[in-house]
Structure formats: C-alpha cells, structure tokens
Amino acid sequence: MTTPLPIIAGTRMALQIAERLREEIVSAAILPGQALSETDYATLYGVSRQPVREAFIRLAADGLLEVLPQRGTFVKKVSIKTVADARFVREAVEAAIVVEACQRATPADIAMLKQIIDSQTELLELESSKSASADEVMNRAMATGFLALDEAFHRALAKVAKRETAWAFVDRLKVQMDRVRYLSYQEATPAERLVAQHATIVEAIAQRDVALASADMHIHLAEVVGALPKLRERMPDMFED
Amino acid sequence: MTTPLPIIAGTRMALQIAERLREEIVSAAILPGQALSETDYATLYGVSRQPVREAFIRLAADGLLEVLPQRGTFVKKVSIKTVADARFVREAVEAAIVVEACQRATPADIAMLKQIIDSQTELLELESSKSASADEVMNRAMATGFLALDEAFHRALAKVAKRETAWAFVDRLKVQMDRVRYLSYQEATPAERLVAQHATIVEAIAQRDVALASADMHIHLAEVVGALPKLRERMPDMFED
DNA sequence: TTTTGGCTTCTTGTATACTAGCATACAAGC
DNA sequence: GCTTGTATGCTAGTATACAAGAAGCCAAAA
Numbered sequence: 001m002t003t004p005l006p007i008i009a010g011t012r013m014a015l016q017i018a019e020r021l022r023e024e025i026v027s028a029a030i031l032p033g034q035a036l037s038e039t040d041y042a043t044l045y046g047v048s049r050q051p052v053r054e055a056f057i058r059l060a061a062d063g064l065l066e067v068l069p070q071r072g073t074f075v076k077k078v079s080i081k082t083v084a085d086a087r088f089v090r091e092a093v094e095a096a097i098v099v100e101a102c103q104r105a106t107p108a109d110i111a112m113l114k115q116i117i118d119s120q121t122e123l124l125e126l127e128s129s130k131s132a133s134a135d136e137v138m139n140r141a142m143a144t145g146f147l148a149l150d151e152a153f154h155r156a157l158a159k160v161a162k163r164e165t166a167w168a169f170v171d172r173l174k175v176q177m178d179r180v181r182y183l184s185y186q187e188a189t190p191a192e193r194l195v196a197q198h199a200t201i202v203e204a205i206a207q208r209d210v211a212l213a214s215a216d217m218h219i220h221l222a223e224v225v226g227a228l229p230k231l232r233e234r235m236p237d238m239f240e241d
Numbered sequence: 242m243t244t245p246l247p248i249i250a251g252t253r254m255a256l257q258i259a260e261r262l263r264e265e266i267v268s269a270a271i272l273p274g275q276a277l278s279e280t281d282y283a284t285l286y287g288v289s290r291q292p293v294r295e296a297f298i299r300l301a302a303d304g305l306l307e308v309l310p311q312r313g314t315f316v317k318k319v320s321i322k323t324v325a326d327a328r329f330v331r332e333a334v335e336a337a338i339v340v341e342a343c344q345r346a347t348p349a350d351i352a353m354l355k356q357i358i359d360s361q362t363e364l365l366e367l368e369s370s371k372s373a374s375a376d377e378v379m380n381r382a383m384a385t386g387f388l389a390l391d392e393a394f395h396r397a398l399a400k401v402a403k404r405e406t407a408w409a410f411v412d413r414l415k416v417q418m419d420r421v422r423y424l425s426y427q428e429a430t431p432a433e434r435l436v437a438q439h440a441t442i443v444e445a446i447a448q449r450d451v452a453l454a455s456a457d458m459h460i461h462l463a464e465v466v467g468a469l470p471k472l473r474e475r476m477p478d479m480f481e482d
Numbered sequence: 483t484t485t486t487g488g489c490t491t492c493t494t495g496t497a498t499a500c501t502a503g504c505a506t507a508c509a510a511g512c
Numbered sequence: 513g514c515t516t517g518t519a520t521g522c523t524a525g526t527a528t529a530c531a532a533g534a535a536g537c538c539a540a541a542a
Contacts, residue, residue: 011525012310012525013525013526014525014526035493037492037493037494038493038494039492039493047526047527048526048527048528049494049527049528050525050526050527050528051525051526051527053295053494053495054294054295054298054525056494057295057298057299058298058302061299061302061303062302067494068493068494068534069253069493069494069495069532069533069534070492070493070494070495070532070533070534070535071492071493071494071533071534071535072492072493072494072534073493073494081406082406084406085404085406085407085410086406086410088334088337088404088407089330089334089407089410089411091337092333092334092336092337093329093330093333093334095333096329096332096333163326163329165322165323165325165326165327166326166327166329166330169326169327169330169414170330172413173410252495253495254495254496255495255496278522278523279523279524280522280523288496288497289496289497289498290497290498290524291495291496291497291498292495292496292497294524294525295495297524308524309504309523309524310502310503310504310523310524310525311502311503311504311505311522311523311524311525312503312504312505312522312523312524313504313522313523313524314523314524483542484541484542485540485541485542486539486540486541486542487538487539487540487541488537488538488539488540489536489537489538489539490535490536490537490538491534491535491536491537492533492534492535492536493532493533493534493535494531494532494533494534495530495531495532495533496529496530496531496532497528497529497530497531498527498528498529498530499526499527499528499529500525500526500527500528501524501525501526501527502523502524502525502526503522503523503524503525504521504522504523504524505520505521505522505523506519506520506521506522507518507519507520507521508517508518508519508520509516509517509518509519510515510516510517510518511514511515511516511517512513512514512515512516
C-alpha cells in the first residue's frame with residue numbers, strides 16, 4: 001500500500017491493476033497473509049471499487065488472493081502442498097518439452113539458448129562484483145533480473161519444442177513457485193548452479209540425448225523445493241497447512 | 242439462452258452463474274462463436290449485470306470466453322493448438338501420476354478403482370440396451386454420464402497418488418479437451434474402448450508395473466485428439482486458427 | 483469476573499446510472 | 513454506382529449507492 005500510481009487512466013484499468021498486483025504479490029512486495037481492501041486500493045489508484053474488485057477476482061482465480069465474503073480479501077499464504085504439486089506438474093511438462101526440443105532444435109535454436117545463458121552469466125558476474133555492497137534493494141533487483149532471465153530460458157525452450165501454448169498453462173502455476181523463490185532468495189540454490197544446469201540441458205539437447213536432457217530437467221526443477229523447509233522455519237507466518 | 246433459472250438468489254450469484262455457464266459451454270449446449278450479452282443473461286437470471294460480468298471474467302480466465310471491449314463477449318472457438326497442447330500437458334502429468342500411483346496404491350485403492358470401472362461398464366450396458374431409441378436427448382445424457390464417470394476415474398487416480406492439487410491444475414485445462422469430446426461424441430473413440438484402457442491401467446498399477454502403466458496412460462489420452470480432424474470437417478465454424 | 487447482548491464499523495455483494503467505443507445502416511455527396 | 517459522413521443502437525467499462533453479513537468493542541447483567 002505504499003506504491004505510487006503509474007496507472008494509465010481510461011483503458012482497462014482492471015487489467016493494469018491486476019498485472020501490477022500480481023507482480024507485487026509474486027515478488028513478495030506484498031506479503032502472504034496481508035489484508036487488501038477494495039476501497040483502499042480504489043482510492044490509491046484513483047478509480048472506483050469495481051476495477052479493483054475485478055482485478056481481485058482474476059488474482060483469486062490464480063490462487064494468489066483469497067476473497068472471504070463480508071470479511072475481507074487476503075494474500076494467500078504459501079501452501080507447501082500447492083508448491084510441491086506445482087513443481088510436480090511443471091517437472092512432468094518441462095521434461096516432456098525438452099524431449100521434443102531434442103527432436104526439433106535447429107542450430108539457430110541452440111545458439112539462441114546459449115545466448116540466453118550467456119546473459120545469465122553476465123548478470124551473475126555483475127552481481128558478484130557488486131556483492132560487497134549487499135544492500136536489500138540491490139539484492140531484490142538482482143533477484144528480479146535473474147528470475148526474468150530464468151523465465152526467458154524456459155520459455156525459449158518451450159518455443160523450440162513448439163509448445164508455447166503448453167508453456168502458457170505452466171506459466172499460470174509457476175507463480176506459486178516464483179513466490180517461494182522471491183521469499184527465499186537467501187537460502188535458495190545459488191544462481192550460478194542453476195545457470196550451470198541450464199548449460200547442461202542445452203548441451204544434452206545439442207547432442208540429441210533425450211534421456212539425459214530429460215533427467216537434467218528433473219534435477220534442475222527439483223532444486224526449488226529444497227529451500228522450503230528452511231524458509232518455513234525462518235518465516236512461519238507466511239505458510240499455511 | 243433458452244434456459245430456465247434454477248439459480249439460488251442471494252448468495253454469490255456470480256459463482257453460480259459462472260459454474261452454470263461453464264457447464265453449458267463445455268457440454269456444447271452453448272456453441273463456440275456464440276455471442277453472449279451481459280444484459281441478456283442478467284435479465285435471464287433475474288440479476289443485475291455485475292454478477293454476470295464477474296462470471297464472464299472467470300470464464301474468460303479459463304479460456305472459455307473472449308471479452309472484446311465495446312464489442313461483445315463470445316464463446317471461444319476451439320483451437321486445435323490449444324486442445325493439442327492441453328492433451329500434451331495432461332498426458333505428461335497423468336503419466337507421472339500413474340507412476341506414483343503404482344508406488345503408493347493399497348489393495349483398497351485398487352478395489353476402489355475397479356469399482357469405478359464397474360460403474361462405467363454398467364452404464365455402457367444400459368446404453369447399448371436402449372440404443373434402439375437413439376434420440377438426441379438420450380445420447381447427450383449418456384455422454385454426460387459417461388464423462389462424469391471418466392472424470393471420477395482420473396480424479397481417483399490422482400487421489401491414490403496423493404496428487405489432488407496437481408489434478409486441480411490439470412482440471413482447469415481439461416475443459417479444453419472435454420469440449421471436443423462433447424462436440425464429437427459421434428466420431429469419438431467408443432466408450433467401451435476407453436473403459437478397457439482404464440482396466441488395463443489399473444491392472445498395471447496392481448502389478449506395480451510402472452513402465453506399462455505409464456505407457457498405457459499415454460495411449461489412453463492420445464485417443465481424444467484422434468477425433469479432431471473429422472470433427473473439424475463436420476463443423477468448421479466451431480474452430481479457429 | 484464472566485458472559486451476553488447490542489451497537490458500531492468494517493468488509494464484500496449487488497443494483498443502477500452513466501461513459502465511451504465499435505458496428506451497422508443509411509443518406510448525402512461525388 | 514461508389515465513397516464517405518453521420519446517426520443510431522448496440523457493447524463493455526466505470527462510478528456511485530445501497531444491502532447484507534462478520535467482527536470487535538463495550539457496557540450491562542449474572
């Protein structure tokens with residue numbers, strides 16, 4: 001609730017508000033359990049309750065908010081079961097995606113994937129050089145930047161496999177995992193390791209080694225859940241179940 | 242728009258309307274491409290535009306409706322790519338589910354699955370005995386009944402694997418496949434064959450044969466797409482792309 | 483001290499009115 | 513005949529007002 005308001009008035013404000021809130025929730029700028037009031041956000045953005053309300057409905061459909069009639073709307077706490085099953089689904093789908101990527105990848109595809117990995121490496125080098133000044137804001141910015149590049153890699157993989165629509169399905173449940181990654185960028189797997197795994201996957205694809213690529217993807221996606229127990233211990237209020 | 246109105250006034254009418262419309266769209270009682278008016282449905286259900294509007298938003302989020310500002314709201318036409326990728330995702334996830342079901346299934350679980358299959362068989366025998374009077378209404382009722390039992394089987398499988406949450410994710414994209422099954426219950430795979438496949442899967446689970454169970458599930462889910470080409474030829478207006 | 487009743491104040495749910503944009507039809511001008 | 517301007521009737525988007533229920537507070541009674 002401390003946000004300014006770069007909302008473009010006039011056109012589909014419900015959608016803009018939904019997108020903005022989604023990002024704030026996923027990036028843990030608004031914490032789990034937080035109560036959100038339709039009225040408050042309406043005044044904050046200078047609109048009526050209706051667009052805010054419709055934004056809330058959209059986010060509730062994605063499992064980010066919980067609307068309790070006559071009581072209030074709250075940011076959903078992290079559910080271990082939900083995160084675990086989101087990983088389960090994503091792992092199954094992305095393993096299938098890399099199999100098809102193995103079969104379809106052109107040299108240009110491989111080059112593109114490697115270029116994304118190079119960007120990731122570049123970002124990490126920049127980060128380590130600045131790591132002396134480990135202030136909160138810088139950390140957040142780095143986490144956001146890296147997650148964007150991570151997203152780009154997996155999306156590109158789906159594109160290579162010509163499964164963009166399948167990725168769109170996965171993208172909707174991925175937010176449940178991303179929330180955890182933002183909350184736990186302290187105890188999370190070092191980004192360097194993730195980038196190395198990306199490289200391994202691409203290498204397997206380049207070699208058309210279906211079994212290896214699939215196995216590597218399973219290993220890669222299993223990392224995310226590892227941070228959960230420690231995270232829950234550190235901030236139990238963020239969890240339910 | 243020819244529906245009566247068994248809507249319970251007073252409590253969360255937006256949700257009731259959304260559920261009802263969802264069923265009508267998935268079961269092809271409302272056809273793809275059809276224009277829906279907020280105002281018309283408001284008067285039909287005896288409510289204001291707002292609840293109808295919120296129902297539309299929910300269904301649009303699931304890819305069943307398309308809201309075009311200042312133009313209208315339309316039932317989404319069937320997208321081959323969307324259906325194909327929905328199957329792709331579901332296949333990947335359910336194959337993973339049967340693997341875990343193989344590992345966890347208790348004798349009671351096996352018995353429960355077999356009981357569902359028995360119910361399916363029973364329904365089919367009833368259908369074949371009545372098949373002389375092959376009227377439209379009867380066919381629809383049978384299709385609905387069988388799809389409900391099919392749904393029950395796959396849901397039960399997820400429960401055995403303790404992946405109910407994962408199934409909830411799949412359930413959201415399954416509607417894209419169900420629409421096709423309703424539209425094409427003429428040229429679709431005979432239900433007897435599907436039930437036989439169910440039995441094969443359960444048998445593999447009972448034998449703890451992971452590879453076989455997984456393979457059987459892949460075969461089982463591949464059936465649905467087979468009907469697409471003929472269906473598109475029969476009713477091209479229902480498709481986009 | 484504990485409990486109970488009512489009041490106040492919050493919340494979301496719904497209804498109604500108004501705004502703005504698109505599409506179509508139709509008429510005027512070329 | 514063809515094009516273009518315009519009026520009209522539709523649509524969804526938004527604003528405002530009211531209704532209904534939940535929660536907390538506080539005072540009064542047991």
